[in-house]
């Protein structure tokens with residue numbers, strides 16, 4: 015069987031067109047564009063690239079972008095002051111604080127300071143609780159993107175065996191909740207799982223978010239499964255030249271491609287979907303705040 019490549023760039027491009035139309039309609043109704051504030055503390059190169067990309071896509075769909083870049087030495091109280099200012103600003107509908115934060119800042123305290131109605135990452139405990147109890151949450155963007163990609167191949171997920179590898183608050187936990195809400199039978203595998211290869215091999219839908227390059231091997235995958243690889247890991251690639259690097263996922267792609275029905279590439283799979291879902295969440299937050 016020839017494996018299908020799940021093209022996150024193509025799917026997200028289509029959705030961005032829909033969002034741009036929604037933005038035009040919002041401006042016609044309310045006389046202002048939806049606004050998204052992105053806050054980066056420090057100068058981590060990967061985070062800096064993500065933040066620039068988020069700001070650019072925000073502008074591309076016609077929203078207003080508020081970008082705040084603070085030095086790595088920023089105090090927790092200075093960051094909390096900025097967040098309360100953004101909470102008060104009428105023209106800001108969504109607030110995202112890029113993670114990870116420097117060691118002197120308590121991440122939980124910062125996430126709890128964001129107005130839950132503007133929490134477009136879905137990381138505030140209020141939104142996490144609403145998701146867990148079936149309420150009207152703003153939901154985390156990466157799991158939302160994975161659901162769109164999985165459904166693009168599988169349609170209805172009812173009755174499927176889904177295995178999520180990783181149990182982070184950002185991906186694994188909310189991912190399992192969304193899959194369960196979609197009537198899949200869900201297993202969460204993690205570093206304490208005894209037979210992780212065998213557990214993964216049960217999956218019709220395997221979603222991997224562990225942050226270990228190429229951890230999932232081809233023989234961990236059930237033939238014909240659909241694989242969503244959330245990992246983005248930068249490896250040294252001396253074969254490409256001195257100092258060169260390449261991006262790989264959490265799945266050994268060259269092995270997996272021989273076994274799967276469909277798989278997301280890295281890059282070009284989940285990554286573009288995360289930003290697209292962030293803009294969808296911003297649109298949703300803007301409508302809720304304007305209702």
Ligand code: GUN
Nearest residue numbers: 110111112113114135155
């Ligand atoms: N760091 C890695 N992924 C994310 C994300 O989805 N949102 C934020 N705010 N920070 C991240």
